[in-house]
Amino acid sequence: MTNLILCGGAGTRLWPISRSSVPKQYFQLFGKDSLFQRTVRRNKKLCHDFFIASSLDTAFIAEQQLEVEGVTTCRFLLEPTGRNTAPALTLAALASDPDTIFLVTPSDHVINDEEALARAVQRAEELARQDYLVTFGIHPEYPETGFGYIEASGEEVLSFREKPDRETAEGYLRAGNYFWNSGMFCYRGRVLLEEMEKHAPKVLEHSRLALQGLSGNKITPSMENMERIPSISIDYAVMEKSHLIRVVPVSMGWSDLGSFDGIWEQGKQDPLGNVFLGSRAPETFSSSNNLVISAERDIALVDVDNLLVVDTADALLLCSRGNSQKVREVVQSYRQKNPALLENHVTVPRPWGQFTVLLDTASFKVKRIDVIPGRRLSLQKHRHREEHWTVVEGKAKVTIGQNVIELSRGGRAFIPRGEVHRLENIGPDLLSIVEVQIGDYFGEDDIIRIEDDYSRR
Amino acid sequence: MTNLILCGGAGTRLWPISRSSVPKQYFQLFGKDSLFQRTVRRNKKLCHDFFIASSLDTAFIAEQQLEVEGVTTCRFLLEPTGRNTAPALTLAALASDPDTIFLVTPSDHVINDEEALARAVQRAEELARQDYLVTFGIHPEYPETGFGYIEASGEEVLSFREKPDRETAEGYLRAGNYFWNSGMFCYRGRVLLEEMEKHAPKVLEHSRLALQGLSGNKITPSMENMERIPSISIDYAVMEKSHLIRVVPVSMGWSDLGSFDGIWEQGKQDPLGNVFLGSRAPETFSSSNNLVISAERDIALVDVDNLLVVDTADALLLCSRGNSQKVREVVQSYRQKNPALLENHVTVPRPWGQFTVLLDTASFKVKRIDVIPGRRLSLQKHRHREEHWTVVEGKAKVTIGQNVIELSRGGRAFIPRGEVHRLENIGPDLLSIVEVQIGDYFGEDDIIRIEDDYSRR
Numbered sequence: 001m002t003n004l005i006l007c008g009g010a011g012t013r014l015w016p017i018s019r020s021s022v023p024k025q026y027f028q029l030f031g032k033d034s035l036f037q038r039t040v041r042r043n044k045k046l047c048h049d050f051f052i053a054s055s056l057d058t059a060f061i062a063e064q065q066l067e068v069e070g071v072t073t074c075r076f077l078l079e080p081t082g083r084n085t086a087p088a089l090t091l092a093a094l095a096s097d098p099d100t101i102f103l104v105t106p107s108d109h110v111i112n113d114e115e116a117l118a119r120a121v122q123r124a125e126e127l128a129r130q131d132y133l134v135t136f137g138i139h140p141e142y143p144e145t146g147f148g149y150i151e152a153s154g155e156e157v158l159s160f161r162e163k164p165d166r167e168t169a170e171g172y173l174r175a176g177n178y179f180w181n182s183g184m185f186c187y188r189g190r191v192l193l194e195e196m197e198k199h200a201p202k203v204l205e206h207s208r209l210a211l212q213g214l215s216g217n218k219i220t221p222s223m224e225n226m227e228r229i230p231s232i233s234i235d236y237a238v239m240e241k242s243h244l245i246r247v248v249p250v251s252m253g254w255s256d257l258g259s260f261d262g263i264w265e266q267g268k269q270d271p272l273g274n275v276f277l278g279s280r281a282p283e284t285f286s287s288s289n290n291l292v293i294s295a296e297r298d299i300a301l302v303d304v305d306n307l308l309v310v311d312t313a314d315a316l317l318l319c320s321r322g323n324s325q326k327v328r329e330v331v332q333s334y335r336q337k338n339p340a341l342l343e344n345h346v347t348v349p350r351p352w353g354q355f356t357v358l359l360d361t362a363s364f365k366v367k368r369i370d371v372i373p374g375r376r377l378s379l380q381k382h383r384h385r386e387e388h389w390t391v392v393e394g395k396a397k398v399t400i401g402q403n404v405i406e407l408s409r410g411g412r413a414f415i416p417r418g419e420v421h422r423l424e425n426i427g428p429d430l431l432s433i434v435e436v437q438i439g440d441y442f443g444e445d446d447i448i449r450i451e452d453d454y455s456r457r
Numbered sequence: 458m459t460n461l462i463l464c465g466g467a468g469t470r471l472w473p474i475s476r477s478s479v480p481k482q483y484f485q486l487f488g489k490d491s492l493f494q495r496t497v498r499r500n501k502k503l504c505h506d507f508f509i510a511s512s513l514d515t516a517f518i519a520e521q522q523l524e525v526e527g528v529t530t531c532r533f534l535l536e537p538t539g540r541n542t543a544p545a546l547t548l549a550a551l552a553s554d555p556d557t558i559f560l561v562t563p564s565d566h567v568i569n570d571e572e573a574l575a576r577a578v579q580r581a582e583e584l585a586r587q588d589y590l591v592t593f594g595i596h597p598e599y600p601e602t603g604f605g606y607i608e609a610s611g612e613e614v615l616s617f618r619e620k621p622d623r624e625t626a627e628g629y630l631r632a633g634n635y636f637w638n639s640g641m642f643c644y645r646g647r648v649l650l651e652e653m654e655k656h657a658p659k660v661l662e663h664s665r666l667a668l669q670g671l672s673g674n675k676i677t678p679s680m681e682n683m684e685r686i687p688s689i690s691i692d693y694a695v696m697e698k699s700h701l702i703r704v705v706p707v708s709m710g711w712s713d714l715g716s717f718d719g720i721w722e723q724g725k726q727d728p729l730g731n732v733f734l735g736s737r738a739p740e741t742f743s744s745s746n747n748l749v750i751s752a753e754r755d756i757a758l759v760d761v762d763n764l765l766v767v768d769t770a771d772a773l774l775l776c777s778r779g780n781s782q783k784v785r786e787v788v789q790s791y792r793q794k795n796p797a798l799l800e801n802h803v804t805v806p807r808p809w810g811q812f813t814v815l816l817d818t819a820s821f822k823v824k825r826i827d828v829i830p831g832r833r834l835s836l837q838k839h840r841h842r843e844e845h846w847t848v849v850e851g852k853a854k855v856t857i858g859q860n861v862i863e864l865s866r867g868g869r870a871f872i873p874r875g876e877v878h879r880l881e882n883i884g885p886d887l888l889s890i891v892e893v894q895i896g897d898y899f900g901e902d903d904i905i906r907i908e909d910d911y912s913r914r
Contacts, residue, residue, distance in 0.1 A: 315754060333742075434821075
């Protein structure tokens with residue numbers, strides 16, 4: 001069975017921890033791992049292959065995190081633009097053996113009861129081998145109005161229901177045969193494609209065209225071809241129309257962590273109802289029912305109740321509990337006023353490692369740069385800045401014009417403005433340097449790449 | 458008239474903006490100036506001389522801020538330990554011409570109506586020249602229970618009253634002849650000393666002893682001598698006992714900014730009752746009656762009411778409005794768990810300028826160092842670290858062992874572990890360097906000073 005993990009979500013409702021360069025599924029919030037890493041670790045026990053559908057820009061983060069989880073071979077669908085779930089599932093099926101059984105999972109859900117998951121997946125696989133398209137229905141725990149529901153009779157699907165109002169949701173809960181639509185599926189590739197042919201032939205046709213001439217472990221359709229595929233969910237395209245649908249009901253401590261309210265609900269509450277996530281617990285005084293997410297800062301709460309506190313290096317969100325859907329309004333406002341705040345964290349991942357902006361002024365900028373063993377930055381030059389490097393950890397090979405030198409801890413290099421240069425980690429451990437940039441402009445767009453291991457322009 | 462400014466307060470109720478190395482009166486919160494700077498600017502119009510009573514450790518900040526305000530000559534009482542107000546006033550009087558008229562003011566109060574202040578001070582000076590000890594009584598605006606009150610009949614003082622309970626305070630407000638004790642005074646030095654002789658002779662005697670052999674513009678009694686002077690307020694020592702007291706009632710938009718609740722009360726409220734202080738206004742959505750103090754971070758508030766938000770580079774305080782007196786409990790807790798958080802900000806002032814910690818790890822540390830024109834750090838060495846400097850602004854003279862070099866923007870220097878070195882600003886503008894420390898210990902106590910312009914050990 002192949003686990004197709006859908007990583008296309010932007011997660012804007014979780015700003016400021018979710019940014020476009022590191023969407024929520026990749027953010028290492030829960031201790032040291034991300035929701036994506038947890039998904040991989042869980043599904044490794046159920047599937048022998050992985051197929052990752054990700055936006056082209058952020059797929060390298062998936063690659064790095066897969067490596068951490070010990071997954072070394074994996075296929076990728078790299079989407080230059082998101083087209084919802086039907087195209088992703090269709091493209092993955094077209095690019096695979098027709099008899100492949102797929103387990104489709106989102107990358108950003110929490111599942112606490114892995115044994116229940118395993119039992120449900122086992123049953124779904126049986127049904128998929130009988131050529132059914134299988135959905136997973138979560139036993140609802142409360143009358144949630146933000147999810148779609150599946151009306152079932154045993155494993156038969158009677159109907160798919162849109163997000164209900166409160167009263168309707170309460171009725172579903174009482175009826176007992178309505179389940180949350182989890183966004184997880186299980187099917188044989190050939191069966192999916194046959195049903196796409198019947199119910200969404202344009203998606204199939206344009207998906208075929210988008211794949212022409214592409215092969216290998218990384219499939220990257222062109223922007224033009226992707227944009228021709230109708231953007232539609234698999235629910236609308238097939239599930240709500242096909243007669244081959246089955247549902248496997250399951251209770252597995254599931255949550256989609258779609259909002260900070262949801263994170264508080266699902267979090268481990270202390271006796272006063274406070275939930276803390278991150279590396280440093282806050283000091284609390286007479287404070288209850290708060291969510292505090294913090295990576296680095298010391299936070300003190302005094303007589304504060306029902307507050308969502310989300311603290312990052314450059315942005316702080318304070319929101320009353322029950323109102324976290326309004327984070328969308330915050331994001332819309334920043335889109336006008338300060339879009340950079342939606343794009344990057346202070347630490348920015350790169351295919352070769354990451355950098356952290358330590359100081360950014362009009363006339364100089366200071367960065368910490370961390371390079372993964374064996375990786376190197378592009379061969380590059382800058383028009384507007386010179387750079388001063390000091391190696392603080394690890395072993396570097398540094399190219400400056402025609403010269404190549406090796407530097408270890410305490411070693412230094414000077415890159416004149418306009419000079420071609422490159423930084424490479426040739427040691428067994430992480431390479432860290434402190435870079436002081438001096439010049440008149442320090443944007444990431446002042447990088448002229450002459451050569452790059454990651455095909456970036 | 459000489460303005461004696463009392464700068465001894467620690468301001469722990471305003472943590473995290475107030476830290477022991479930069480107490481609240483010196484913190485540049487209100488735009489670009491501090492409460493101390495505002496006090497100096499106000500009183501320059503009323504007095505021709507300044508006498509600053511400050512703790513020895515933080516007096517250099519007063520000096521730097523006086524320079525910014527254009528005050529170049531000033532006398533200092535540098536206290537190795539705080540002994541409350543009576544010793545400070547006595548020492549200043551003993552160290553001055555006996556006929557000097559003193560205007561005593563705290564350094565951390567807000568006064569919005571400067572004309573009212575000027576009229577009150579003019580009347581107080583007249584009374585002081587008639588050899589009265591004058592206090593200033595603030596017309597109470599609400600039944601504050603945190604201040605002492607003065608009961609008056611015209612300019613006659615009938616009694617001093619301790620901090621009242623709520624009911625008593627309401628009675629004072631209704632009566633109309635009770636005033637807040639402002640902590641401001643006006644008197645002739647000789648008269649104060651005569652009254653000290655009568656009512657607090659030990660304070661006078663030990664103050665005389667503490668001054669023996671000291672002269673010049675900076676008077677620094679020894680720790681031993683200071684500790685012998687009884688620690689007592691001028692109110693208890695003299696004001697409540699003397700028959701020469703007069704009170705000048707005044708309404709001048711006064712506030713002592715003793716707590717974040719007080720800052721919200723006094724702040725400029727927007728139509729929804731929000732008060733913002735700092736360089737960056739927050740984004741607010743359906744939020745009202747909040748105080749937000751922030752230097753750098755982007756802050757978004759969603760459906761948040763009656764919250765005090767105080768954000769600094771390394772610590773964040775969230776406190777419900779009306780409870781800011783509990784900040785003391787936070788401070789007590791951190792005193793046990795993380796005392797460094799009470800001492801320094803990320804940016805630490807020094808007599809020669811300031812430094813900012815950009816990154817602090819177990820194996821390396823990165824600082825920005827800013828040196829005022831003409832100043833230099835101590836001639837020093839380190840046991841546990843080497844240092845890599847890059848000049849990013851200004852012009853430096855750098856001593857390394859026997860070598861002296863001059864560096865400008867882009868210049869670099871390497872200080873081996875154990876090597877004697879010094880950094881000096883020889884340019885007309887601020888000198889800024891980025892320092893990368895590599896070693897195994899990075900505490901400020903790993904500085905062995907061989908020579909220092911500021912007599913630090």
